Amino acid sequence: MARRYDPERRQRIIDAAIRVVGRKGIAGLSHRSAAAEADVPLGSTTYHFATLDDLLVAALRQAEDGFAKVIAARGGLTDPRSDLATELAAWMREWLAGDRTGVELEYELYLAALRRPALRPVAAEWADDVAALLSRRTDRLTARALVALMDGICLQVLLTGAPYDEDYAREVLARVIPPGPSPRPWSPPPGPPRSDA
Amino acid sequence: MARRYDPERRQRIIDAAIRVVGRKGIAGLSHRSAAAEADVPLGSTTYHFATLDDLLVAALRQAEDGFAKVIAARGGLTDPRSDLATELAAWMREWLAGDRTGVELEYELYLAALRRPALRPVAAEWADDVAALLSRRTDRLTARALVALMDGICLQVLLTGAPYDEDYAREVLARVIPPGPSPRPWSPPPGPPRSDA
DNA sequence: GAGCGTTGTGTACGGCCGTACATATCGGTG
DNA sequence: CACCGATATGTACGGCCGTACACAACGCTC
Known part of the structure; x- marks a missing residue:
């Protein structure tokens, strides 16, 4: 049409x-x-x-898509033999390395949802997508917690200007992950496709 | 006049x-x-x-002071017999309860440091102060991780509009805290007072 | 009380903003 | 072809903004 x-x-x-x-x-x-x-x-x-909100929604959506593609291109955290905490800590190091502009951009759009309800569904999608990605390596509750912890760690680096400490990140991420080789993996049940419009 | x-x-x-x-x-x-x-x-x-940054710095500082006073008035998480994860999860529930305006205000000022370098020292002070508070109940590394995790959990609630799940929060906070009744407590070494100007 | 620096006030300028709207151009339809 | 709705553009209006600056009121020192 x-x-x-x-x-x-x-x-x-x-x-x-x-x-x-x-x-x-x-x-x-x-x-x-x-x-x-x-x-x-x-x-x-x-x-x-x-409205500017419309533009921000489109921008956040696009940034999210780009982010997902970067993750996928990086292998998508799919190797069950690697240590998840180590992998995530290394990934955060790469993400935060060098130029702040990329991370800054994505977090600024993401955090804008705090005051702009129009962005919240898109922000929720982003968080859910990352959690779903991690759910292939651990249970859902742990996946959500890992997302929260990674957000918190990244924000402390970005907000305070402190250097990123990969050993610290690996250690605390590992604490959140329950012990065992591949505990309680989880697959999403079949359901209606999410509206992406 | x-x-x-x-x-x-x-x-x-x-x-x-x-x-x-x-x-x-x-x-x-x-x-x-x-x-x-x-x-x-x-x-x-x-x-x-x-400049507006000057005003924002003053506002963030004042919000931080108010926050510290609320924590202190609440007992300051000082009872070593209580369970820390339970206490923190309950505190987040109270903080997020009902009116969003209070939390929104504080997080908005805090997150503004992402793009405003002038705010970063104040944001860093805030994070350090909260971590120092928790350092009376656990070690420094764990305290930092708890702050990061709580930030991440609160932000997911605020950004996505999802309801706060206290059981989930308590569970994952407990995972971050090393086992034992009062492991590796830590006291700050004597040193020069931090410049607050 | 004269002098001076600090604090407080009114006003005006130029700039960027969202918005509205008349107009123009094109694709598809009948 | 005639027509219409969707797409695209230029322009203008009123409003809020940071900033600048001259001036007024006060506290202080001498």
């Missing part, structure tokens, strides 16, 4: 918005700044995204 | 800024909105706080 002159116009605006947020933060995102970054007129951004 | 020297002028502006952030978020805070809330002229806010 949707016939567009420029089918990539909307996508270009989202990409531009992500770049703007990465460079200037959410506070620096506006219909105008996104339009300038995407090299489209102002009316184009206001047409495709009536 | 009805002009009196008001030594509490600065304090009133900080209080007003906190109310504004609580009601409209950091995005709604400006020299003007703080001035209106405090019922002082615009020039008064710009005089005492040249």
Whole structure:
């Protein structure tokens, strides 16, 4: 149904918005700044995204997709023979290494859900997706706890400027994981597909 | 011109800024909105706080002080006979109960350090203070991990809108705490007082 | 009480913002 | 082709913003 002159116009605006947020933060995102970054007129951004929340939702969704692809490309934490805590601690090191901009961008969009109810379903999806990924290596409760703990560790690094301590992360992640080679693995039951619209 | 020297002028502006952030978020805070809330002229806010970061630093510091006082008034987690995980899980329930505004306000100011380096020392102080509080019941590494885990759990509740699950929180907090009645307690060594200016 | 630095106040300027809206262009339909 | 709805654009309005700055009121020192 949707016939567009420029089918990539909307996508270009989202990409531009992500770049703007990465460079200037959410506070620096506006219909105008996104339009300038995407090299489209102002009316184009206001047409495709009536409110800034709409644009942020699209940006968060896209950042989430990119994140999932990076995880998948990295092997997806699927090798049951590796130590999960070690693997997660190393992954956080890579994630936090060097340039802050990538992590900063993703956490800023994620944390924006605190004050923007429109973002909460997308943030919940993100957390659920990561937990589901980890659920292939441990039980659901543990997976949720690992996500929470990793979030907390990353945030302490990002918020306080403290260096990332991989040994510490591995140690406490290991404490959360119940002992045993592959305890209580869990597979999602069949159900209706999640609405992604 | 009805002009009196008001030594509490600065304090009133900080209080007003906190109310504004609580009601409209950091995005709604400006020299003007703080001035209106405090019922002082615009020039008064710009005089005492040249930049918004200055005002946010003062607000975060004050929120931190208020938080510490609430903890202290609650007994300060000092009873070594109680179960620490149970106590922390119950405390989070109280904190998250009912009105989101209080927690939202504190987390919003705290998380603002992600993009505002000026806030990072204050955020670091906050995290250190809470960890120091917990260090009276457990070792330092565990205390840091508990802070990270509690942050992660609270954020998942606040960001996704999911209900708080106290049993889950208690279970995973207990996993982080090493077994034993009062393992590896830790007291801070004497040293120079931390600069609070 | 004269002088001066600190504190407090009013006002104005230029800039960026969301929003609205008239207009233009194209794809599909009848 | 005529038509219409979806897509795209330019422009303008009113509002809030940070900032600057001249000036007023006060505390202090001499």
